[in-house]
Structure formats: C-alpha cells, structure tokens
Amino acid sequence: xxxxxxxxxxxxxxxxxxxxxxxxxPGIVEWSERAKKEAAINSTVGVATGxxxxxxxxSSDKVGIFHLSAIKELYNNxxxxxxxxxxxxxxxxxxxxxxxxxxxxxxxxHNPAIESIITQPYAIPGITVGIYVLCRMFLSPTEKAIxxxxxxxxxDAIIKRNIGAGIQSFTLFRENRFNYEGLKSAIVETAxxxxxxxxxxxxxxxPTGYSPDRETAEKICSTLKESVKxxxxxxxxxxxxxxEGFVYDDSLKHSIxxxxxxxGKDILAVKVDGITKELLFWGGRLGMIxxxxxxxxxxxxxxxxxxxxxxVGLVRATIxxxxxxxxxxxxxxxxxxxxxxQERERIISIIGKKANALKEELEKNSNPEILPDHFNSGFxxxxxxxxVSAEKLADHLLKKYKIGVIPFEKKKENINGLRLTFSSLSVxxxxxxxxxxxxxxxxxx
Amino acid sequence: xxxxxxxxxxxxxxxxxxxxxxxxxPGIVEWSERAKKEAAINSTVGVATGxxxxxxxxSSDKVGIFHLSAIKELYNNxxxxxxxxxxxxxxxxxxxxxxxxxxxxxxxxHNPAIESIITQPYAIPGITVGIYVLCRMFLSPTEKAIxxxxxxxxxDAIIKRNIGAGIQSFTLFRENRFNYEGLKSAIVETAxxxxxxxxxxxxxxxPTGYSPDRETAEKICSTLKESVKxxxxxxxxxxxxxxEGFVYDDSLKHSIxxxxxxxGKDILAVKVDGITKELLFWGGRLGMIxxxxxxxxxxxxxxxxxxxxxxVGLVRATIxxxxxxxxxxxxxxxxxxxxxxQERERIISIIGKKANALKEELEKNSNPEILPDHFNSGFxxxxxxxxVSAEKLADHLLKKYKIGVIPFEKKKENINGLRLTFSSLSVxxxxxxxxxxxxxxxxxx
Numbered sequence: 001x002x003x004x005x006x007x008x009x010x011x012x013x014x015x016x017x018x019x020x021x022x023x024x025x026p027g028i029v030e031w032s033e034r035a036k037k038e039a040a041i042n043s044t045v046g047v048a049t050g051x052x053x054x055x056x057x058x059s060s061d062k063v064g065i066f067h068l069s070a071i072k073e074l075y076n077n078x079x080x081x082x083x084x085x086x087x088x089x090x091x092x093x094x095x096x097x098x099x100x101x102x103x104x105x106x107x108x109x110h111n112p113a114i115e116s117i118i119t120q121p122y123a124i125p126g127i128t129v130g131i132y133v134l135c136r137m138f139l140s141p142t143e144k145a146i147x148x149x150x151x152x153x154x155x156d157a158i159i160k161r162n163i164g165a166g167i168q169s170f171t172l173f174r175e176n177r178f179n180y181e182g183l184k185s186a187i188v189e190t191a192x193x194x195x196x197x198x199x200x201x202x203x204x205x206x207p208t209g210y211s212p213d214r215e216t217a218e219k220i221c222s223t224l225k226e227s228v229k230x231x232x233x234x235x236x237x238x239x240x241x242x243x244e245g246f247v248y249d250d251s252l253k254h255s256i257x258x259x260x261x262x263x264g265k266d267i268l269a270v271k272v273d274g275i276t277k278e279l280l281f282w283g284g285r286l287g288m289i290x291x292x293x294x295x296x297x298x299x300x301x302x303x304x305x306x307x308x309x310x311x312v313g314l315v316r317a318t319i320x321x322x323x324x325x326x327x328x329x330x331x332x333x334x335x336x337x338x339x340x341x342q343e344r345e346r347i348i349s350i351i352g353k354k355a356n357a358l359k360e361e362l363e364k365n366s367n368p369e370i371l372p373d374h375f376n377s378g379f380x381x382x383x384x385x386x387x388v389s390a391e392k393l394a395d396h397l398l399k400k401y402k403i404g405v406i407p408f409e410k411k412k413e414n415i416n417g418l419r420l421t422f423s424s425l426s427v428x429x430x431x432x433x434x435x436x437x438x439x440x441x442x443x444x445x
Numbered sequence: 446x447x448x449x450x451x452x453x454x455x456x457x458x459x460x461x462x463x464x465x466x467x468x469x470x471p472g473i474v475e476w477s478e479r480a481k482k483e484a485a486i487n488s489t490v491g492v493a494t495g496x497x498x499x500x501x502x503x504s505s506d507k508v509g510i511f512h513l514s515a516i517k518e519l520y521n522n523x524x525x526x527x528x529x530x531x532x533x534x535x536x537x538x539x540x541x542x543x544x545x546x547x548x549x550x551x552x553x554x555h556n557p558a559i560e561s562i563i564t565q566p567y568a569i570p571g572i573t574v575g576i577y578v579l580c581r582m583f584l585s586p587t588e589k590a591i592x593x594x595x596x597x598x599x600x601d602a603i604i605k606r607n608i609g610a611g612i613q614s615f616t617l618f619r620e621n622r623f624n625y626e627g628l629k630s631a632i633v634e635t636a637x638x639x640x641x642x643x644x645x646x647x648x649x650x651x652p653t654g655y656s657p658d659r660e661t662a663e664k665i666c667s668t669l670k671e672s673v674k675x676x677x678x679x680x681x682x683x684x685x686x687x688x689e690g691f692v693y694d695d696s697l698k699h700s701i702x703x704x705x706x707x708x709g710k711d712i713l714a715v716k717v718d719g720i721t722k723e724l725l726f727w728g729g730r731l732g733m734i735x736x737x738x739x740x741x742x743x744x745x746x747x748x749x750x751x752x753x754x755x756x757v758g759l760v761r762a763t764i765x766x767x768x769x770x771x772x773x774x775x776x777x778x779x780x781x782x783x784x785x786x787q788e789r790e791r792i793i794s795i796i797g798k799k800a801n802a803l804k805e806e807l808e809k810n811s812n813p814e815i816l817p818d819h820f821n822s823g824f825x826x827x828x829x830x831x832x833v834s835a836e837k838l839a840d841h842l843l844k845k846y847k848i849g850v851i852p853f854e855k856k857k858e859n860i861n862g863l864r865l866t867f868s869s870l871s872v873x874x875x876x877x878x879x880x881x882x883x884x885x886x887x888x889x890x
Contacts, residue, residue, distance in 0.1 A: 034849065043848065071785075086728055126764060128765035157469075317599060323729060433488060
C-alpha cells in the first residue's frame with residue numbers, strides 16, 4: 001500500500017517514524033476473505049469446527065465452532081459464535097457500527113451531523129491500548145507530546161518509558177481558569193523542534209475532576225488555531241474521554257472532540273473513549289479510537305482505508321484482536337441506549353451528590369494550607385497542599401487517621417497535592433475525610 | 446528498583462535496550478494496596494461504588510461496584526465483582542494459580558516437579574501479546590531472533606515491523622527430520638553479532654502441523670547446549686505452545702518447554718500458552734507467560750519479583766490489564782480439568798481423524814509435484830509445491846475448484862507451498878480437497 005490518500009491529506013506527515021513504516025501486508029486475512037466469498041471447501045481458517053452431537057451432550061448435528069460446554073455454561077445467553085469465535089483485528093462490525101452511532105448520540109446536542117465526518121471506530125482492548133497505539137503511531141521517540149502537568153500517571157509510562165518519546169508539560173490552571181497561554185506556548189515551543197505538535201486532552205480530567213464549560217471549550221479551540229498559525233506546523237489533538245458524561249454542573253457533558261473536529265486541515269482530532277467508566281464496565285476492556293476526517297482532508301473513504309491498514313498492522317502485531325463476548329455485549333447494549341440511560345443517569349447523579357458534598361465540606365472547612373482545584377466532573381478532586389510534603393501527608397493520613405488518598409508530588413512540575421476519589425465514598429464519609437486531612441496537615445505543620 | 450537479582454542471575458543481560466530500561470515505578474498501585482490494608486476510609490481507587498437499591502431494580506443495600514443491570518443480564522452466572530471490577534495488571538491470582546497448576550498437570554508425565562521451578566504465570570490478553578511483550582523485553586532492534594523458515598506470519602509482523610528487530614531463519618526440516626544443524630549454525634552465527642541468542646520454537650508447528658517425538662526433543666535440547674557452548678553466549682528460548690495437546694500420534698503431547706526448562710544457567714526457557722486453542726476459546730483472548738527459574742539462577746522469589754516489575758512496567762503501559770470475566774471463567778474451568786478433559790479429548794480425537802484422513806488421501810494420490818511435510822499435530826498440513834507458483838495455484842483453486850487454501854510463497858527462504866487447515870473440514874471433504882489440488886497443479890503445469 002502506498003498510502004497516497006494519507007500523504008495527500010497531510011496526515012502522513014503526522015506519523016512517527018514507526019507509524020510511517022508500519023503497514024499490514026496482504027496475506028492470510030485476504031485469502032480467508034476470498035475463500036469466504038469464492039470457496040465451496042474452505043481450508044484457510046485457523047479454527048476447528050464439528051458437530052455438537054459428536055463431542056458434547058447435544059443432539060445438534062449443525063456444524064459449528066468447537067467449544068467446551070463447561071465454558072459455554074458460564075456465558076449462558078449468547079450463541080457459541082458470539083463467545084468462542086475470533087473477532088476481526090479492529091473489532092466486530094456490530095460494535096463498531098453501534099459505537100459510531102453512540103458517539104453521534106453523545107455529541108448530537110453540539111453537532112447533529114458529527115457521524116458524517118467521523119471514521120468507523122477501531123475497537124481495542126481498553127483506553128490504555130488506544131492511547132498507546134495512537135502515541136506509537138503519531139509520536140516518534142525524538143518528539144514530545146503536550147499534556148497538562150496534572151495528568152494520569154500512565155501517560156508518562158506510555159509516552160516516556162514505553163514509546164521513548166518526551167512530554168512537554170503546561171500548567172493546567174491559571175488564575176482559576178484553563179491556562180490557554182500555557183497550552184499555546186507549549187505548542188509553539190515544541191513545534192520549533194519537530195514537524196508537528198501532539199496534544200493530549202483529558203476532560204473530565206484525572207486527577208483534578210475538571211471539565212471546561214462551553215465558552216472555555218471554544219477558547220481552547222481558538223487557542224489551538226492560533227498556535228498552529230503561529231508555529232506554521234500541523235497539530236494532532238487526542239481527546240482521552242474516559243470519563244465522558246460524568247459532569248455535575250452546567251459544563252460540557254459531551255466530549256470537546258466535537259468542537260475540535262472541524263478546525264481546519266492543520267488540526268487532526270482523534271477521540272479515544274471506552275466502556276470502562278462510560279458503561280461502568282471496568283473489567284471489560286474495550287476502548288474505541290475514532291478520527292474526525294472532514295471533507296477538507298480529501299476522500300474520507302480512501303483515508304479510512306489507509307488509516308485502517310496502518311492500525312491493523314500495529315494492532316495485529318501487538319494484541320491481535322479484542323475479546324469477542326465483550327464486543328458482542330457492548331454492541332447489544334449500546335444499540336439500545338434506552339435500556340441503560342436512565343440507570344446511568346441515576347448513577348451519575350449519585351456521584352454528583354458526592355462531588356457536591358465534598359465541595360461543600362471543603363468550603364465549610366476552608367484551610368489556607370489546602371487549595372482544591374476547581375472540580376465539577378469525573379471521579380476525583382485534587383487538593384494542592386502548601387507546606388507539607390504530599391507523600392508524608394498521605395502516609396500520616398493512613399497511619400493516624402486510616403484515610404487512604406493518592407499523593408502527587410512532582411517538584412519539577414511544582415505539584416504537591418492529594419487526589420481524592422469521591423466516587424467510591426459514601427456521602428457520610430466525606431466530613432470525616434475532610435476533617436482528617438485538615439487535622440493531618442495541622443499535625444505536620 | 447535496582448534489579449540486583451536479575452543482574453546476578455545473568456537474565457538482565459538478555460534484556461533488550463528497552464527491556465533494560467523499563468520499570469514500574471511506585472505510585473497509585475502501591476498507595477492503593479496500602480489503603481486496602483491500613484485505611485478505614487479508602488479514597489484512592491479509580492472505581493465508583495454504591496448501593497444497588499439506589500439505582501436499579503434491587504432491594505440490596507450492600508455497597509458494591511456500580512454496574513448496569515442490562516450488562517449484568519448478559520453474564521448471568523457471575524457475581525458483579527467477577528465481571529465489572531478491574532483485574533491486576535498481570536492477572537487475577539486465581540487464574541494465575543490455577544494456570545500454574547494446569548501447566549504442572551500438562552507436563553507431569555515428563556517432570557512431576559515442574560511447578561517448583563516455574564514462575565507464577567502472567568495473564569495477558571492472548572498469545573500474540575505474550576510473544577510481543579517477550580520480544581519487546583528480550584530483543585533489541587539491533588538483534589535477530591532465530592526461527593524456522595516455515596512459521597506463523599505474525600512473528601514477522603511482531604519482530605520485524607513492530608519491534609524493528611531482525612529474524613535469522615533456519616530450515617525446519619532436513620532429510621525428513623528436524624534440522625538440528627540448521628538451528629545450531631543459526632545460533633552460532635547470530636551470537637557473533639549480539640550478546641545472546643533468542644530462539645522461538647512453536648510445536649505443534651504452524652503452518653506444518655509438525656511436533657517432535659521424545660528423541661527429537663532431547664536432541665533439540667543437546668543442540669541448544671552445544672550451540673551455547675560453542676558461541677560462548679547465553680540463550681533465551683521461547684516456546685509458543687498455542688496448539689499444545691493437539692497431537693495425533695506417539696510424539697510429545699506435552700510442551701518441549703518441560704525439556705528445555707533445566708538446561709543450565711546459559712539457557713533461559715519461557716513458555717507462552719493460552720486458551721485460544723488449548724481450551725478452544727478463540728474469542729476469549731487470554732494468554733500466559735511462564736519462566737523456568739531453576740535454583741542455579743539464584744533466589745527464585747527475588748527473581749520473580751524483579752521480572753514481574755519489568756513486565757508490569759511494560760504491560761500496564763501497553764494494555765493495562767486483561768478482561769476480568771474471561772480470567773474468572775478460565776480460573777474456574779482450569780481448576781477442575783475433570784469437567785472438560787473428556788470432552789476435549791473427544792475433540793482432539795475428531796481432529797486427529799481428519800489429519801489421518803488427509804494423510805491417507807495424500808499418500809493414495811501421491812504426486813511428485815506435491816511434497817507434504819511430515820504432519821502429526823495441530824490444525825494444519827503444509828504441501829510443498831514444485832514447479833507452480835503457490836499463489837497462482839491458490840488463486841486457480843479458488844476460481845476453478847472453489848477450494849480455499851493459504852499459499853506461502855517466500856522465494857528468499859525457498860518456500861513455495863500451500864497450508865491446508867484440516868481441523869475445520871469434514872472427513873468427507875478431504876478427498877475432494879486433495880483431488881482438487883492435484884487437478885489444479887495439472888492444470889497449471
């Protein structure tokens with residue numbers, strides 16, 4: 001494959017050295033596809049089939065995939081093919097189709113036509129895999145990704161230790177608002193040393209619980225446009241939407257991806273989302289990668305074909321494919337959101353009450369040593385601690401008050417604080433949590 | 446972590462540049478572990494919990510992980526924690542423990558004490574992931590892995606295109622037996638340019654359906670020992686045991702890993718196996734990585750701890766963790782092999798009959814243009830084709846005879862042949878398959 005459409009669209013230049021090299025050669029998959037269409041005897045596939053009557057307590061003579069009834073019994077409501085068969089490298093069509101519609105549904109209030117410009121999502125086993133393969137594909141080891149200084153620790157593991165690339169941090173907040181200037185100068189600075197900029201945004205944010213409102217989202221968009229203009233280099237912006245929808249005030253309930261999707265040919269937007277938090281299916285491991293390819297990039301169909309080849313090349317040589325039964329379950333659930341939306345709203349509202357209770361409690365017991373970041377979403381709140389080491393504080397909190405929190409102490413980035421998970425607390429525990437932190441700070445001052 | 450035990454054991458020197466660098470830093474995971482033990486209020490975790498009575502049609506006030514009843518209904522026989530909770534990076538303890546016992550069971554006829562020298566298996570989402578992370582960990586881009594020329598195509602994708610390393614091929618067969626000399630000279634040759642050799646063995650073999658008998662297995666072991674002696678460099682040998690147990694004659698029914706496990710301090714053996722074929726659970730995606738660490742490597746406990754840190758560092762930054770419900774199901778199944786062994790034996794015997802039918806049919810219709818490799822196991826047979834291009838033959842077979850097979854044509858490696866899957870055919874189709882191939886070769890001669 002020559003990747004002509006990718007080159008023509010300008011997207012090719014955004015790929016890492018690795019991403020430029022990787023491709024999926026023709027082979028077994030294509031011969032198998034042809035055999036499915038053209039063959040009467042199909043001797044291409046890597047599975048084994050037979051009649052249930054021949055090996056299990058069944059009278060069925062219908063040839064199907066060999067499987068063990070003991071496993072089948074564990075998963076009662078599916079047909080054997082839905083559980084035991086392989087899935088295609090980038091996911092079964094039903095989950096890819098239904099997730100595309102689900103994205104359309106989630107973003108419809110901002111852009112009712114978003115489905116027409118997005119790609120068929122790639123199903124991968126979790127958002128981590130999504131972030132990893134996107135970074136592997138678009139970030140060379142000599143380049144830097146731009147992220148806020150307050151971020152999920154696994155980004156550092158993926159980008160720095162696994163990919164071997166760098167991170168250019170910017171301070172997330174400035175004067176209690178999003179730090180547009182910081183984002184812009186990070187883009188302009190990194191673009192001096194590389195052919196494009198790579199920005200990773202995560203709202204609702206881990207660890208701060210921050211989501212932008214509509215005005216902020218629009219201002220982030222204009223910041224990106226200005227930055228691209230000033231640097232003269234294109235930009236890829238990845239949204240990690242793990243906590244999409246978990247918003248407890250009037251801020252954006254949909255992903256900022258919808259706003260980023262059509263900012264012009266110099267800005268390529270990619271959305272990563274998944275079932276872990278959105279469908280409260282932590283142990284399921286299914287994430288989705290979706291690109292926005294508005295008409296100015298060129299022929300969307302051709303670009304999709306070439307991008308898929310790249311991702312199949314990488315995904316097949318890393319994880320092969322994702323668990324079938326999970327894909328089948330998610331396809332079935334997501335194609336009928338009415339079956340779960342009400343229940344999910346109730347869960348979001350319960351977590352919102354916990355967030356608000358924590359906010360009130362922190363305000364009631366305000367302490368000049370403890371400065372909470374603005375939080376309105378997600379599962380976490382972040383307390384900046386003034387003079388006491390966050391790690392010492394976390395240790396003391398555990399030992400004396402039996403309170404477990406996550407300390408963030410990165411001196412270089414000027415971070416010293418505690419991440420609190422409010423989503424897994426009861427409202428009743430919150431006053432004890434805040435009192436404990438206040439007392440522990442006082443103990444150590 | 447300083448990896449003192451790994452350095453002392455000599456294993457550290459087998460790691461790739463990347464493998465030498467990667468580590469799992471202390472962080473959220475450790476704070477969460479401490480909170481589980483020490484905290485009364487646990488505000489560390491990234492999940493959300495509440496009472497079922499608050500959001501679903503349930504009277505239960507027992508706080509548990511938030512989940513959607515519509516998904517729960519799809520997986521009826523499990524408790525919510527078994528489906529919806531996260532699994533640890535390298536797998537839930539029950540599946541790791543039960544798989545270790547399962548390896549002990551599989552290898553008991555050759556070595557009843559194997560469990561005492563193997564590590565706790567790492568659960569990863571499929572054998573492909575196992576091969577990938579092992580190659581990433583032990584093979585630097587400047588190095589070469591040693592594999593037979595007849596091999597699974599995805600090895601090339603993983604090692605060459607994904608890792609960026611090389612492959613040194615050796616011819617699998619010589620005079621209708623395993624090519625010991627070829628293996629040895631590949632090891633001695635590559636060891637000249639790198640600090641260790643890396644060998645990947647796959648029995649039952651894809652694409653040839655070949656498994657060694659006991660005598661051959663022992664001779665492979667002595668070949669490895671001689672090679673290491675001659676090269677003066679250590680060696681890591683990975684066994685891809687995807688098709689373990691699917692053997693239809695008196696050859697090794699257990700993995701050659703058992704023979705390789707105790708060849709001395711210069712040979713580190715690693716086993717990769719999984720549920721795809723072994724438990725006929727194609728769509729499940731669960732593989733296992735297990736090292737043999739006999740006492741001569743040093744303190745097994747310390748080495749295990751350091752190896753796990755390395756693999757957690759890589760696995761968490763690539764796939765995070767593996768699907769919980771699959772792990773729970775496999776743990777439950779594998780801890781009671783009696784529940785499925787009989788059924789599995791019946792399946793193996795049905796596939797064996799197909800293999801034998803194909804063998805007879807090929808002998809009955811022997812053709813000097815078609816030379817089948819020796820096959821006695823797995824799902825495939827390989828026919829070497831003399832004068833006709835394998836790809837043209839496969840194309841012609843499809844078009845004229847409606848027969849689908851996979852062509853292998855690698856001129857540099859002197860390969861031109863067809864891979865036939867016998868495992869998914871009916872015995873009745875086999876004469877038509879062989880006749881079709883004979884006719885197609887005659888057509889094209």
